[in-house]
Amino acid sequence: MKTPxxxxxxxxxxxxxxxxxxxxxxxSLNEKLSSAIKQSAVSAQFRYRLEQVEQxxxxxxxxxxxxxxxxxxxxxxxxxxxxxxxxDNVSVLGNDNYNSxxxxxxxxxxxxxxxxxxxxxxxxxxxxxxxxxFSAGRQLVNHxxxxxxxxxxxxxxxxxLDGYRxxxxxxxxxxxxxxxxxxxxxxxxxxxxAADQHGSFNTLTxxxxxxxxxxxxxxxxxxxxxxxxxRSSRTLGIDYQGKLAALPQLSWHLSLAQQDDAHNAIxxxxxxxxxxxxxxxxxxxxxxxxxxxxAGDGQTAFQTPLATLHAFSGFADMFLNTPDSGLRDNWLQLxxxxxxxxxxxxxxxxxxxxxxxKYGDEWNASISYNLNTQLSGMLKLARYNADSxxxxxxxxxxxxxxxx
Numbered sequence: 001m002k003t004p005x006x007x008x009x010x011x012x013x014x015x016x017x018x019x020x021x022x023x024x025x026x027x028s029l030n031e032k033l034s035s036a037i038k039q040s041a042v043s044a045q046f047r048y049r050l051e052q053v054e055q056x057x058x059x060x061x062x063x064x065x066x067x068x069x070x071x072x073x074x075x076x077x078x079x080x081x082x083x084x085x086x087x088d089n090v091s092v093l094g095n096d097n098y099n100s101x102x103x104x105x106x107x108x109x110x111x112x113x114x115x116x117x118x119x120x121x122x123x124x125x126x127x128x129x130x131x132x133x134f135s136a137g138r139q140l141v142n143h144x145x146x147x148x149x150x151x152x153x154x155x156x157x158x159x160x161l162d163g164y165r166x167x168x169x170x171x172x173x174x175x176x177x178x179x180x181x182x183x184x185x186x187x188x189x190x191x192x193x194a195a196d197q198h199g200s201f202n203t204l205t206x207x208x209x210x211x212x213x214x215x216x217x218x219x220x221x222x223x224x225x226x227x228x229x230x231r232s233s234r235t236l237g238i239d240y241q242g243k244l245a246a247l248p249q250l251s252w253h254l255s256l257a258q259q260d261d262a263h264n265a266i267x268x269x270x271x272x273x274x275x276x277x278x279x280x281x282x283x284x285x286x287x288x289x290x291x292x293x294x295a296g297d298g299q300t301a302f303q304t305p306l307a308t309l310h311a312f313s314g315f316a317d318m319f320l321n322t323p324d325s326g327l328r329d330n331w332l333q334l335x336x337x338x339x340x341x342x343x344x345x346x347x348x349x350x351x352x353x354x355x356x357x358k359y360g361d362e363w364n365a366s367i368s369y370n371l372n373t374q375l376s377g378m379l380k381l382a383r384y385n386a387d388s389x390x391x392x393x394x395x396x397x398x399x400x401x402x403x404x
Contacts, residue, residue, distance in 0.1 A: 039077060046067065051063070052395065053111060053394070054395075088156075092115050100114035102192040116157070120140075120160055121140055123137030124137055131170070132168045137162070141179065143205055144205075148219065149221065157187050161184055163179065164181070173210070184196065198227065202220075203221055218238050219257075224262065230265070237256055238256055250279070257302075258270065273295065273302050299324055301353070302322055313348065314362040318360070359389035360384055380397040382395040
C-alpha cells in the first residue's frame with residue numbers, strides 16, 4: 001500500500017525515532033539474553049538403591065533394585081526472571097520382586113519406588129532486589145524440618161506441588177511465605193490412581209530470627225483434598241529452635257500445633273501435636289533425645305499426609321498414618337564420624353497417646369561416606385519389633401549417588 005504524500009514527513013520522523021530508540025533497546029536485550037544463557041547450567045545425578053524388606057506376615061520378602069536418573073536445567077536470570085526444568089527417570093535393574101504400589105505385585109512387601117519417567121519440576125521464577133520472589137509451576141517445597149510439608153526426598157520419585165509460591169524478606173531476620181497449590185505429585189507416580197492428589201492446598205509460614213541462637217517459625221496449613229476427604233484439615237502451629245551462647249554444646253527444638261477438621265472432612269476432630277528434642281554436642285559425638293506426640297482419641301488422630309514421613313518415627317515407616325489412638329515416639333540418637341565415615345545409631349519406643357498401648361520399638365543405624373565430591377554411599381538398617389501394632393519388620397538399604 002502506498003503512503004500518501006501528505007503523511008510522508010510524519011512517517012519518516014516516526015521511522016527515525018523507532019530506529020533511534022530500538023537500537024540501544026535491542027542491544028540491551030541481546031546483552032541480557034547473552035548473560036542469561038552464560039549463567040544457565042545443566043546437571044545430572046544418578047542414584048542407585050538396593051532395598052530389601054522382610055516382614056513376619058504372609059507377604060513375600062521384597063528386593064528392589066532401582067536407578068534414578070535426573071537431568072536438571074537451570075536458566076540464568078533475564079530481567080529478574082529464571083526457569084528450571086527437572087526430568088526424572090526411575091528404572092528397575094533386574095527383577096522387580098517388590099510391590100511398587102503400581103506394578104500389581106501385591107504378594108510382595110511394599111517398596112514405594114515405581115518405575116517411570118516424569119517431569120519432577122518445571123517452574124518460572126521471579127526475584128527482585130527488594131526481597132520478593134515468586135514461583136509458578138511444579139516445584140519442590142520443603143518447610144522447616146519437613147514434618148508438615150516436604151518433598152519425601154528419600155524415595156526415588158519425589159513429592160512435588162503444582163501451584164504458586166510468594167516469598168518476601170522484610171529484613172535479614174524476618175521473612176514470610178504464602179503458597180497455593182492445586183495438585184500434589186506423590187511418590188507413588190508417575191502413573192496410577194495414587195500418583196496425584198488434587199485439591200486446594202494453602203500454606204503460610206513466617207520466620208523470625210529473634211537473636212543469635214533463637215529462631216521462631218509460625219505456620220498454617222489449610223488442606224482440602226478432592227478425593228481424600230479423610231485428610232482434609234487445618235493446622236496451626238509454632239516452632240522454636242534455640243541455644244545459649246554460654247552453653248553452645250546444648251541446643252533444643254520445640255514445636256506445638258493444633259489440627260482441626262476442615263472443608264469436606266468426613267469426621268469432626270481436634271488434635272494437638274508437640275515435639276521436643278535436646279541435642280548435646282561433645283567432641284566427635286552428638287547425642288539427641290526427644291519425644292514427639294501426635295494426639296488421637298481412638299477414632300481419629302493428628303495426621304501429616306504431605307510430610308517427609310521417612311524422616312520421622314523410625315526408618316521402617318511403620319507409622320506413615322498415625323493410628324487412631326495417636327502416637328508417642330520417645331527416641332535417643334547418637335551421631336559421630338570416624339575418619340570421615342558418618343555413623344548413626346538410634347532407638348525409638350512407640351506407644352499410643354490414649355489407652356497406654358505399647359506399639360513396639362525400633363532400632364535404626366546408618367553408615368555414610370563421601371568417596372569424593374561426586375560419589376557418595378550409604379548403608380542403612382531398620383529393625384521394628386512389634387508388640388501390638390503391625391508386624392516384625394527388617395529393612396536394609398544400600399545407596400550410591402553420583403553427581404555430574
